[in-house]
Amino acid sequence: MASQYNPQDIEEKWQEHWESLGVYRAHDKSEKPKFYSLVMFPYPSGDLHMGHMRVYTISDVISRRMRMLGYNVLNPMGWDAFGLPAENAAIKHQKHPQNWTKENIRFMRDEQLKKLGTSYDWQREVTTCDADYYGWTQWLFLKFYEKGLAVRKEAPVNWCPDCHTVLANEQVVDGACWRHMETRVEQKKMSQWFLRITAYADELLDDLERLTGWPEPVRIMQQNWIGKSVGAELRFTVESKPNVQISVFTTRPDTVFGVSYVVLAPENPLVEELTTDEQRDAVRKYVDEAKHKTELDRMATEKSKTGIPLGTHVINPYNGDVVPILVADYVLMTYGTGAVMGVPAHDERDFQFAKNLNLPVKEVISPNGEASGELEAAYIEPGVLINSGEFNGLKNEDAKEKITEWAVDQACGSKRVNWRLRDWLISRQRYWGCPIPLVHCDACGIVPVKEADLPVVLPVEGIEITGQGGSPLTRMDSFLNVKCPACGKDAKRETDTMDTFIDSSWYFLRYADATNKKEAFAKANVDYWMPVDQYVGGIEHAILHLLYSRFFTKACRDVGLVTCDEPFENLLSQGMVTKFSSISGRIEKMSKSRGNVVGTTDFFKKYGADSARLFTLFAAPPEQELEWSEEGAIGQYRFLGRVWRIVTELIETGAVTAFHGEVVHDKLDESGKNFHKLVHKTIKAVSNDLERGRYIFNTAIARCMELVNGLYKYAQELNARSTNGNGKAAKSADGAALLAPQGHDLSTDELELLSFAIRNLLLLLAPMAPHISEELWKQAGYIVKDNDSIHVTAWPTFKEELTIDNQIELVLQVNGKIVNKVPAPRGLEKKAAEELALADDKMKSKIEGQAVKKVIVVPDKLVNVVVAPQ
RNA sequence: GCUUCUGUAGCAGAAUCGGUACAUGCAUCUGUUUCAAAAACAGAAGUCUGAAGGUUCGACUCCUUCCAGAAGCACCA
Numbered sequence: 001m002a003s004q005y006n007p008q009d010i011e012e013k014w015q016e017h018w019e020s021l022g023v024y025r026a027h028d029k030s031e032k033p034k035f036y037s038l039v040m041f042p043y044p045s046g047d048l049h050m051g052h053m054r055v056y057t058i059s060d061v062i063s064r065r066m067r068m069l070g071y072n073v074l075n076p077m078g079w080d081a082f083g084l085p086a087e088n089a090a091i092k093h094q095k096h097p098q099n100w101t102k103e104n105i106r107f108m109r110d111e112q113l114k115k116l117g118t119s120y121d122w123q124r125e126v127t128t129c130d131a132d133y134y135g136w137t138q139w140l141f142l143k144f145y146e147k148g149l150a151v152r153k154e155a156p157v158n159w160c161p162d163c164h165t166v167l168a169n170e171q172v173v174d175g176a177c178w179r180h181m182e183t184r185v186e187q188k189k190m191s192q193w194f195l196r197i198t199a200y201a202d203e204l205l206d207d208l209e210r211l212t213g214w215p216e217p218v219r220i221m222q223q224n225w226i227g228k229s230v231g232a233e234l235r236f237t238v239e240s241k242p243n244v245q246i247s248v249f250t251t252r253p254d255t256v257f258g259v260s261y262v263v264l265a266p267e268n269p270l271v272e273e274l275t276t277d278e279q280r281d282a283v284r285k286y287v288d289e290a291k292h293k294t295e296l297d298r299m300a301t302e303k304s305k306t307g308i309p310l311g312t313h314v315i316n317p318y319n320g321d322v323v324p325i326l327v328a329d330y331v332l333m334t335y336g337t338g339a340v341m342g343v344p345a346h347d348e349r350d351f352q353f354a355k356n357l358n359l360p361v362k363e364v365i366s367p368n369g370e371a372s373g374e375l376e377a378a379y380i381e382p383g384v385l386i387n388s389g390e391f392n393g394l395k396n397e398d399a400k401e402k403i404t405e406w407a408v409d410q411a412c413g414s415k416r417v418n419w420r421l422r423d424w425l426i427s428r429q430r431y432w433g434c435p436i437p438l439v440h441c442d443a444c445g446i447v448p449v450k451e452a453d454l455p456v457v458l459p460v461e462g463i464e465i466t467g468q469g470g471s472p473l474t475r476m477d478s479f480l481n482v483k484c485p486a487c488g489k490d491a492k493r494e495t496d497t498m499d500t501f502i503d504s505s506w507y508f509l510r511y512a513d514a515t516n517k518k519e520a521f522a523k524a525n526v527d528y529w530m531p532v533d534q535y536v537g538g539i540e541h542a543i544l545h546l547l548y549s550r551f552f553t554k555a556c557r558d559v560g561l562v563t564c565d566e567p568f569e570n571l572l573s574q575g576m577v578t579k580f581s582s583i584s585g586r587i588e589k590m591s592k593s594r595g596n597v598v599g600t601t602d603f604f605k606k607y608g609a610d611s612a613r614l615f616t617l618f619a620a621p622p623e624q625e626l627e628w629s630e631e632g633a634i635g636q637y638r639f640l641g642r643v644w645r646i647v648t649e650l651i652e653t654g655a656v657t658a659f660h661g662e663v664v665h666d667k668l669d670e671s672g673k674n675f676h677k678l679v680h681k682t683i684k685a686v687s688n689d690l691e692r693g694r695y696i697f698n699t700a701i702a703r704c705m706e707l708v709n710g711l712y713k714y715a716q717e718l719n720a721r722s723t724n725g726n727g728k729a730a731k732s733a734d735g736a737a738l739l740a741p742q743g744h745d746l747s748t749d750e751l752e753l754l755s756f757a758i759r760n761l762l763l764l765l766a767p768m769a770p771h772i773s774e775e776l777w778k779q780a781g782y783i784v785k786d787n788d789s790i791h792v793t794a795w796p797t798f799k800e801e802l803t804i805d806n807q808i809e810l811v812l813q814v815n816g817k818i819v820n821k822v823p824a825p826r827g828l829e830k831k832a833a834e835e836l837a838l839a840d841d842k843m844k845s846k847i848e849g850q851a852v853k854k855v856i857v858v859p860d861k862l863v864n865v866v867v868a869p870q
Numbered sequence: 871g872c873u874u875c876u877g878u879a880g881c882a883g884a885a886u887c888g889g890u891a892c893a894u895g896c897a898u899c900u901g902u903u904u905c906a907a908a909a910a911c912a913g914a915a916g917u918c919u920g921a922a923g924g925u926u927c928g929a930c931u932c933c934u935u936c937c938a939g940a941a942g943c944a945c946c947a
Contacts, residue, residue: 217874221942224873229946250947263947305945330945340947349945420946539941618895619882625940627882635895645910688886699884702894709894712911739911811890816928818890856927858889866927 005644007608010775015114021787024063024119028513028525030072036529037063038508038568040537040545041078041126044104045085048112049597050612050628051577051590057613058574058622059536060118061697064767065690067119068795074529075119076511078126079105082134082433082500084163090432090465097432098460101129112600117609117770119791124514128503129432133510135455136520137503138437140552142448143559145438149196150426152446156267156334157192157425158185165429166192187291193436193496194423197551201226201419203565204550213570213693215623218542225543227420232404233337234413236262236314238274239322246270246314246325249336249418252346253407254399256318257388258364260354261342263307263326266290267333274325276311283308283327290329305330305353317412318403319389328353336418344378351378364388365396424548426499431463431471433497441484441491450485456493471495504545505552508532508567520561527563534692535568542573570693575625577616587627598628610769611637617697617768640772642708643765646715646739647758647776654743655715658781659755665802667749675714679757680802682707686764687795697768704764711757715740718750755780763796811862812837814846830857837863 003009018024039059042052063075079101086097093100105127113120126133144150158167160177167177167185177183197204205226208219231251238244246262264271266287275283286308307328315322323342330349331340344354344361354361363371365383372379385394391402407413427436435456437449449456459479463472473479473495484491506520512529513521530553537545546568553567581588581596588594603612614636620626650656663676682703689700722745743751758780766773770791777783777790810824810833820842824833834855837843847867854866 217942220874224943227946231947248947252947330947332946335946343947347947349947352945418946542942615895621883624876624883629882629896631896632882639895641910696884698882698895699893702884705894716911809890813889813928816889816926821890854927856889861889862928864889864927 003648005641005772007610007640007771008605011115011117011604011609011771014771014774015117018119018789018791019114019122021789023789023791024067024073024075024121025123026074026076026121027072028528032070032072034529035063035066035071035073035534036532037066037073037075038511038532038535039077040535040541041080041504041507042108043080043083043085044101044108046104046107047599048108049590049592049599050603050616051579051597053112053116053600053612054577054616054626055536055538055574056113056116056118057616058572058695058697059534060116061613061617061690061767062534062536062695064119064770064791065795067791068763068766068793070794074124074511075121076124076126076514077109077113077118077120077122078124078507078511079128080500080504080507081105081127081129082497082503084430084432086432087430087465096460096463097465098129115600115604115609117613119770124511126507126510126514128434128500128507129458131455131457132517133507134434134458134503136510137434137498137506138449138454138456139451139520140506140556141498141502142437142451142454143561144195144555145448147555147559149199149555151194151196151423152191153194153423154189154191155194155425156187156189159188159190160185163430166190166425166427192425192427194425195502195551197424197548198419198421200551200554201228201421203554204421204547207550207566211566211568211571214568215571215573218539218546218571218573221542222547225421225547229418229420231416231418232400232407232413233416234317234341234407236316236341237412238325239313239315241274241312244270244273246339247337248339248341249416250341252343252400253403253413254385254391254394254396255343255346255364256316256341256403257385257391258343258345258362259316259321259323259341260344260360260362261324261326262314263328263331263340263342263353264310265331265333265338266327266329268327268331268338270339271310271327274310274312279309279311283310286327286329305349305356307353307357317407317410324359326357334422335420345375346378346380348378348380351375362387369393424499424551426502427496428499429471429495430497431458431465431473433500434458434503435473436494436496436498438494439482439484439491440494441487441489443489444484444486444491447484447486447491453485458497471497473497501544501548505548506556508549509553509556509562523561523563526561530562530564531567531569534570534572536572536574538576539573546571572622572695574622575620577626577628579628590628598630603633607633607637608640608771610640610772614640614701614769618701619698621698622695639705639708640769642712643761644772644776646708646711647762648779649740650715650754650758651779653740655718655740655746655751656743656755656758656780657751659752659759661752661756663753663756664749667747668753671714671717672750672753675710675757676753677802677805678707678710679760680798683760683764683796683798684800684803687798690767700764701768704761707757707761707764711761712739715754718746722746760796762790763793766790766793808860810836810860812840812843813862813864814843815866816864819843819846826860828860830859833857833859833863837865 037059039055063073067073081101086101089100090097141150158172160167160183162180162183172185177185205228208222229251231249232253233247233249235245235247307326310325312325313322314325342350344350345363346365361375363375364387366386367383369384371386383396385391385396385399391399404415435458437456439447441447465472480492482491482493509521509526513525516522549567556562577590578587579590579596581594583595590597611633615633619632665676668676685703686700689696716739718741722741762773762777774790806826807823808826809821811818812820820840822840834857847865850867850869852865853868856864
């Protein structure tokens with residue numbers, strides 16, 4: 001009797017074998033076409049759960065299949081190893097961040113990712129907290145610095161009191177820290193390092209259109225994030241101080257005749273200057289209150305917009321109107337010019353504000369060219385200009401252009417494009433990050449560290465991490481004190497480290513040449529592998545990581561390091577894994593804090609990695625959410641058990657052997673022919689489902705299940721026949737009933753068919769369930785040389801003619817309603833199909849006494865007879 | 871508030887172009903096997919596609935409105 005399916009007996013054995021053979025190594029030179037398969041590398045937090053495994057499984061299946069299709073596949077893995085959790089863990093467990101990180105990496109690599117059966121080229125493993133990686137991060141920073149892309153600016157920054165550090169705008173979510181949703185971000189003014197991502201704003205926006213292999217929502221999110229708005233900057237002269245002007249940015253210059261006030265942001269320096277003595281106290285009080293409001297509070301006031309007049313006025317250069325200046329906190333200092341013109345008639349916010357403060361509303365755009373009298377709400381639709389002097393009668397879209405031109409002529413304004421995207425603030429007052437390779441010298445100012453002196457090593461010994469009082473680097477003299485690279489005098493190192501998003505903005509380039517000691521990467525290698533052909537990762541990185549990586553790639557291109565414009569050709573955003581949480585009583589994302597995690601170790605021991613992989617792929621399409629279910633996962637274990645049983649029994653009875661030839665279709669009997677066709681149909685369907693960019697794993701697996709069901713049926717049919725039709729199944733040596741027929745009872749053609757079916761079934765399953773398919777591949781006798789493996793065997797092909805049925809079921813409809821289904825030969829001509837339909841008895845009775853108005857024939861599908869009563 | 875996505879058997883999910891509504895798994899039921907149960911094997915049942923309109927010979931599929939759920943954005947001038 002064949003053995004039971006026991007994944008523990010086979011999985012680790014094969015994992016070690018593949019590693020020793022180097023099956024998954026990528027080659028920097030090859031005759032084969034290249035395929036760069038990338039999955040977002042993890043932060044080594046310590047323990048992956050089944051929810052995390054989904055993304056690695058998806059990416060692994062893609063890699064394995066492309067390898068079988070004959071591609072030279074690069075499928076690397078590494079660790080996004082700098083970051084705050086390591087410091088927090090250090091404080092909590094009295095462990096150095098480095099040790100904590102390294103231990104986590106070891107566990108996640110050896111006990112989790114490897115045991116999942118992944119096919120990574122571990123020789124290219126990259127760890128961002130290793131000096132041989134971050135030294136090159138520093139080198140890239142210096143290249144950007146030389147190009148003027150890294151700059152130091154005094155800027156109001158977002159400060160998280162919990163992290164004790166500055167955050168990028170991208171890391172502020174609803175006015176709170178992205179790591180501490182309960183912690184409000186404070187505004188501070190500090191001198192900080194920025195990367196000038198805005199220099200690439202146009203290109204980052206325009207190239208989104210070329211990224212057709214990306215999910216539409218991700219492209220839209222990036223587009224919104226970049227936020228290009230085209231308009232004009234207009235200057236209003238202050239009535240009482242003719243040498244002072246207020247600049248406003250507007251996307252609606254066409255409404256300038258409707259301006260009834262101008263508003264400054266509370267932080268705008270002009271506020272103090274333009275406030276009259278009578279208004280001073282009230283204005284100061286208001287500004288003071290606004291400063292203490294967080295952005296959250298400011299948003300909460302959305303419904304009741306507040307503001308205070310400064311007491312001074314500006315002159316509208318277009319019509320000479322004298323309108324008041326106000327300060328209001330709905331205007332942001334950080335966008336545009338920190339001042340706006342108020343046009344209540346044609347802007348919803350301005351309308352609310354004007355109603356609140358009893359300011360006049362002046363209509364200048366009208367749908368039909370006539371004034372509408374009192375407006376109930378702001379009119380923001382297109383229309384024709386009224387009350388606008390020489391511009392009256394123009395369509396407002398045309399007026400935008402004309403009015404801006406007028407401003408240019410009169411030297412009171414210009415065309416302007418504004419971006420929502422800001423420069424990327426990268427300074428972090430943290431220890432566990434990549435040191436910024438610069439030196440502050442009293443004589444020379446800021447001096448870059450010499451290339452030869454890189455890396456600036458992050459000290460590991462003698463560091464005390466308390467989480468208090470900023471980075472420990474600021475208290476470490478041996479790190480701090482350095483000679484100026486320019487003049488040689490005493491100087492101080494920069495103690496800020498870089499945002500960890502920098503580490504992950506170029507790791508995909510390093511993979512192309514991961515062990516290079518002389519360069520960040522050889523250009524030839526990067527040009528060979530880039531761009532990434534298929535990137536897989538979570539939707540949570542739709543903006544930050546992907547935008548930064550795109551920026552880095554373009555900047556590297558301009559430094560001359562790479563050739564490609566875009567790093568990721570195709571992107572798959574997998575959905576999250578959810579499970580019922582007894583804490584919240586709801587189905588939620590799998591996470592430790594929600595208490596709904598399923599660990600990998602226990603599951604792998606009980607059911608094996610192949611079952612975990614299969615369930616993950618099967619339960620939902622990759623982009624959709626997936627609810628983890630123990631029963632469902634066991635179902636996959638059961639399926640693999642069925643595969644194991646039938647294949648091992650067929651081998652045992654001698655019905656299946658290694659077979660490399662083709663089956664002679666015409667020599668098979670009816671059920672043999674049908675089964676042979678099923679094999680070809682399955683190859684076609686699975687190939688189609690796993691096609692580049694389609695990746696519909698759930699249906700691919702369903703097809704394999706169908707094939708296995710068909711195999712059971714066919715095997716038992718043969719078995720019943722071989723026992724002379726007495727209905728009693730053959731018994732194996734230990735007396736258990738066998739499903740499989742005895743090999744000596746079968747014809748050569750039937751033996752070949754069974755062998756052919758098994759060969760293809762295993763090949764189709766190989767990318768998804770790599771261990772069991774390799775084991776059975778071996779048992780069937782396909783592994784002859786030690787370095788044979790199903791995973792380097794060519795993906796199967798099919799014969800198109802064997803995927804087509806000659807007999808089809810023709811559907812007969814009357815007025816679109818089904819009346820009968822009749823068998824018909826494939827390829828029947830329209831005329832013949834029509835005749836067949838009209839001759840059918842059920843059809844006849846349905847259309848009796850009615851006039852046939854039209855007959856619609858869909859070849860090989862249906863005939864629809866349209867009738868009407870006479 | 872705005873934008874996008876999703877809604878198909880008890881559950882998850884199939885259904886390339888508009889052309890037979892449901893492949894596959896879970897759960898359920900029946901039978902075989904068993905002293906019995908489990909497992910295994912064999913078989914069965916189930917819906918009219920969130921709602922209402924429209925286009926069409928024909929709509930899960932396209933259009934409109936509404937309902938429900940999820941995600942993103944949210945004073946960006």
